[in-house]
Structure formats: structure tokens, C-alpha cells
Amino acid sequence: MKKNxxxxxxxxxGKGTFSAVLTAEKPYCHISTGDLLRxxxxxxxxxxxxxxxxxxxxxxxxxxVVAAMVESRLAQKDCQEGFILDGYPRTVHQAxxxxxxxxxxxxxxxxxxxxxxxxxxxxxxxxxxxxCRKCGEIFNKLFxxxxxxxxxxxxxxxxxxxxxxxxxxxxxxxxxxxEQTLPVIEYYRAKGKLFTVTALEREQIADLxxxxxx
Ligand code: ADP
Ligand code: ZN
Numbered sequence: 001m002k003k004n005x006x007x008x009x010x011x012x013x014g015k016g017t018f019s020a021v022l023t024a025e026k027p028y029c030h031i032s033t034g035d036l037l038r039x040x041x042x043x044x045x046x047x048x049x050x051x052x053x054x055x056x057x058x059x060x061x062x063x064x065v066v067a068a069m070v071e072s073r074l075a076q077k078d079c080q081e082g083f084i085l086d087g088y089p090r091t092v093h094q095a096x097x098x099x100x101x102x103x104x105x106x107x108x109x110x111x112x113x114x115x116x117x118x119x120x121x122x123x124x125x126x127x128x129x130x131x132c133r134k135c136g137e138i139f140n141k142l143f144x145x146x147x148x149x150x151x152x153x154x155x156x157x158x159x160x161x162x163x164x165x166x167x168x169x170x171x172x173x174x175x176x177x178x179e180q181t182l183p184v185i186e187y188y189r190a191k192g193k194l195f196t197v198t199a200l201e202r203e204q205i206a207d208l209x210x211x212x213x214x
């Protein structure tokens with residue numbers, strides 16, 4: 001089994017969705033820097049307060065800040081069997097910082113899975129996306145609606161739209177992805193680590209990933 005993974009792709013490409021699919025099947029620890037940052041905001045920490053404005057504008061949080069969060073998470077016990085880094089690294093500098101951390105922890109990266117989705121689909125998905133306040137389950141008003149509007153199928157919690165999923169901010173996040181994260185993809189392609197998934201159907205994507213990794 002390929003156990004140490006990075007999921008890379010534009011916002012809305014499905015990194016979070018397929019992280020959830022895989023962690024339900026294998027003992028990966030799931031590290032989403034976006035989730036870690038949103039948790040800091042929720043707890044109203046100093047880090048959270050400094051990140052909130054940047055996130056709301058669709059800009060990246062400074063490399064050193066996210067790198068430190070990832071390092072402490074990767075060192076924890078539950079990441080020994082494998083990890084999925086979801087949304088990190090997003091700049092070449094972050095990728096270099098990650099290399100150093102992995103060497104320090106004696107871990108090796110096995111695969112970088114790239115999710116490729118057309119821009120029009122991404123914008124539709126992002127602006128129609130809803131998440132559960134209680135359990136984090138992700139729904140989509142267009143593609144995967146909850147049975148009752150505004151209510152989570154899984155736990156009955158309240159659904160909400162992320163503040164950075166407005167059309168304007170979503171467009172900005174895409175721009176940031178093309179400017180700052182495309183070079184990261186080339187970085188891993190050159191290392192021979194990249195596996196690209198271009199399918200759009202959920203089950204087809206899951207099967208392609210399983211075949212490559214398990
Ligand atoms: P998405 O992949 O859908 O854009 P995320 O939840 O991964 O959503 O990220 C939300 C926001 O959190 C980003 O727009 C950015 O402001 C911040 N963020 C997340 N990961 C990173 C990272 N690796 N480096 C810098 N900022 C990040
Ligand atoms: Zn829920």
C-alpha cells in the first residue's frame with residue numbers, strides 16, 4: 001500500500017471528499033491545512049485571528065505558519081500508518097519545507113495525487129457547496145443535495161456555506177491556485193511522484209485511486 005500521500009488540486013477538485021473516502025477504508029491520518037486553520041478561527045486563537053482575513057480574501061496564509069501546523073500534526077502517533085496531506089503544500093517553498101520535515105521524521109512520500117477538474121465545474125461546485133457545522137459532512141445544492149434543505153443527512157446538524165465559497169472569493173482562490181500551486185505540481189512531476197486523476201464520476205475516481213494506491 002502507498003501510505004504517505006499528498007492530494008493536490010484546485011479548490012473544489014475533490015481533495016476533501018476523497019480524503020474522507022480513503023480514511024474510511026485505510027488507517028491514514030487526514031491533515032487538511034484548511035480544516036486546521038478553520039479550527040484555529042473557531043477557537044479564536046491568535047493564529048486564527050491573523051489567518052481569517054487572508055482566508056476570506058482567498059489568499060494564502062504564510063508558508064511558515066502552515067508548515068509549523070503540519071509538522072506538529074505529522075509527528076503525532078496516528079500518522080505512523082500513513083497520512084493524506086490535503087491542501088498542503090500549495091507553494092514550492094512549502095514543498096521544500098515539507099521535504100525537510102519528512103527527512104527529520106524519517107518518513108518518505110509515496111504519491112502525489114492530482115485531481116484535475118475543469119474551471120467551470122469547480123466554480124459551480126464551490127458556490128453550491130455546504131458543510132455540516134457538527135460533523136463536517138460535505139453536501140452540494142446542485143450535485144449532492146441533503147434530503148432536507150439546510151439539514152445534515154448524517155447527524156441532523158445545520159448546514160452552512162463557507163465564507164470563502166462566494167463567487168468572488170472562489171474566483172480568487174482559483175487564480176491563486178494557478179499562480180502559486182501549479183509549480184508545486186511540476187515539482188512532484190519531476191520527482192516521478194505524480195498520479196493524475198481526470199475522471200469526474202465519484203465511483204470512477206475512487207476506483208482509479210484504489211488501483212493506484214492499494
Ligand atoms: P480549498 O482547497 O477548497 O481552497 P482549503 O480548506 O484547503 O480549501 O483552504 C481554505 C483556505 O485556507 C485557503 O484559501 C487559504 O487561505 C488557507 N490555506 C489552506 N491551506 C493552505 C496552505 N497550505 N498554505 C497557505 N494557505 C492555506
Ligand atoms: Zn452532520
